[in-house]
Amino acid sequence: MRSRVYLDWNATAPLRAEARAAMMAAMDVVGNPSSVHAEGRAARALVEKARAQVAAAVGCKPAEVVFTSGATEAAAVLGRLPVACVEVDPTAHDCLWSQRRDGEGSRAIGWGYANNETGLIAEPPAREAGVPLMLDIVQAVGKVPFSFAWSGAEMAVVSAHKFGGPKGVGALIVRDGVEIAPALVGGGQEMGRRAGTENVIGIAGMGAAAEAAQHDLEAGVWERVAELRNILEGALSSATNNTISVGKGALRLPNTLCLIAPGWKGETQVMAMDLAGFAVSAGSACSSGKVKASRVLKAMGFDEGQASQAIRVSLGPGVTEEAVLRFADAWCAQYRKALSRAA
Numbered sequence: 519m520r521s522r523v524y525l526d527w528n529a530t531a532p533l534r535a536e537a538r539a540a541m542m543a544a545m546d547v548v549g550n551p552s553s554v555h556a557e558g559r560a561a562r563a564l565v566e567k568a569r570a571q572v573a574a575a576v577g578c579k580p581a582e583v584v585f586t587s588g589a590t591e592a593a594a595v596l597g598r599l600p601v602a603c604v605e606v607d608p609t610a611h612d613c614l615w616s617q618r619r620d621g622e623g624s625r626a627i628g629w630g631y632a633n634n635e636t637g638l639i640a641e642p643p644a645r646e647a648g649v650p651l652m653l654d655i656v657q658a659v660g661k662v663p664f665s666f667a668w669s670g671a672e673m674a675v676v677s678a679h680k681f682g683g684p685k686g687v688g689a690l691i692v693r694d695g696v697e698i699a700p701a702l703v704g705g706g707q708e709m710g711r712r713a714g715t716e717n718v719i720g721i722a723g724m725g726a727a728a729e730a731a732q733h734d735l736e737a738g739v740w741e742r743v744a745e746l747r748n749i750l751e752g753a754l755s756s757a758t759n760n761t762i763s764v765g766k767g768a769l770r771l772p773n774t775l776c777l778i779a780p781g782w783k784g785e786t787q788v789m790a791m792d793l794a795g796f797a798v799s800a801g802s803a804c805s806s807g808k809v810k811a812s813r814v815l816k817a818m819g820f821d822e823g824q825a826s827q828a829i830r831v832s833l834g835p836g837v838t839e840e841a842v843l844r845f846a847d848a849w850c851a852q853y854r855k856a857l858s859r860a861a
């Protein structure tokens with residue numbers, strides 16, 4: 519039996535060996551990072567090493583990194599800003615900005631820098647002075663060069679598992695001097711910005727993954743990923759002449775292909791490909807089992823039908839050309855079948 523092919527890296531990336539090793543080592547460190555004794559200091563050292571690794575990958579100062587349970591928790595701070603209205607990019611990640619508010623007075627902006635469904639990269643809009651900006655850089659980190667220092671944003675959110683770290687750990691990046699009201703209060707950890715004993719094991723894994731991801735990016739491994747994505751795009755687009763490759767030619771992540779296949783539901787595509795041995799997605803994998811027409815595609819102007827016929831294939835550095843071509847063959851064969859059934 520052929521091994522399965524994982525093509526859903528935007529949902530989550532496989533755990534990196536470096537992250538696994540760092541976590542295994544951290545499991546044997548007994549101390550609480552807030553304790554002053556040697557055991558505590560050893561745990562603190564792991565957290566601070568990871569903070570520096572994440573800062574280097576994101577292009578910010580270590581003191582600007584606040585560890586959280588993931589990007590969703592980090593983004594919750596946006597809802598706690600003393601503003602009346604949080605404006606959200608309509609193509610931003612569905613699950614992230616539930617704290618949207620509407621009202622008069624001062625505003626804040628939540629902006630998805632790289633979209634998880636389409637891979638499209640969009641610079642944030644111009645804004646007036648005093649309007650805080652939070653960037654969702656979850657999909658960008660490790661895949662494309664990004665510098666928080668240069669972005670001009672007040673805040674950014676990051677998630678470890680998208681670049682080969684463990685699930686359930688992430689960070690809020692807060693620009694030096696920007697005051698936030700923490701979502702969690704208690705023991706005053708993370709310089710009072712996120713209370714609760716740090717997830718030392720997860721944080722150590724996140725740091726190691728961030729460093730490895732940065733090395734890979736600098737070594738150019740995503741250029742090959744982009745080549746394979748383009749080969750795949752060509753192969754799938756040639757199956758019929760009416761598929762739409764969303765964002766083709768625009769600035770987008772090197773690994774993401776979002777394809778609308780008229781006459782074939784995204785949900786059915788995912789199931790057919792799963793049976794054929796491939797893991798792909800019909801959009802955002804945000805809540806398990808939920809498959810709806812893509813809100814992102816609708817916000818981009820696609821109709822309900824098109825938005826429900828999209829598939830997202832997202833690659834990563836371990837994916838081979840053989841696997842990509844095998845996927846293309848299987849997908850094209852299944853699409854032809856689906857069209858002939860419908861005819």
Ligand code: PLP
Pocket residue numbers: 528529587588589590591611614630632633634654656657676677678686687688803804
């Ligand atoms: N933002 C984007 C663009 C994502 O793709 C995801 C994960 O799917 C998140 C935020 C949420 O991250 P986390 O699961 O760490 O809360």
